[in-house]
Amino acid sequence: MLGKFILMLSALVFTIYGVVCLFAPEVAAGYAGLEMTNGNAYAEIGAMYGGLQTGMGLFCAIGAVHARHTRSALLLVALVIGLLAFGRLYSTLTGAGAVTAYTWGALGYEFFTAAVAAIALRQMR
DSSP states (O other), X not given: OHHHHHHHHHHHHHHHXXXXXXXXXXXXXXXXXXXXXXXXXXXXXXXXXXXIXXXXXXXXXXXXXXXXXXXXXXXXXXXXXXXXXXXXXXXXHHXXXXXXXXXXXXXXXXXXXXXXXXXXXXXXX
């Protein structure tokens, strides 16, 4: 039950945000305070924030609906989102300047999501 909850939440968040960023990469860049100065930047933001997150969201949905994929989807969320949170925290602590509520909100969501996915995985044993 906990696993299906976090997978459905992740499916919603990643798919919706991913589709928005796929078609409007300036949304993600704006939230993060990034300036896109050429086509490479649009391609990168569209791919990483758009394509990758949409794919993760859809796989989370598959894991929530099909029991044979639940464990794999939870492992994906725990590892990828957990390391995303770690990378963001490390960069926040070692970076040159202050961060905004965007970064703190993302950190909270990422640590929560990774922890719940890890707990759900442990419960499946």
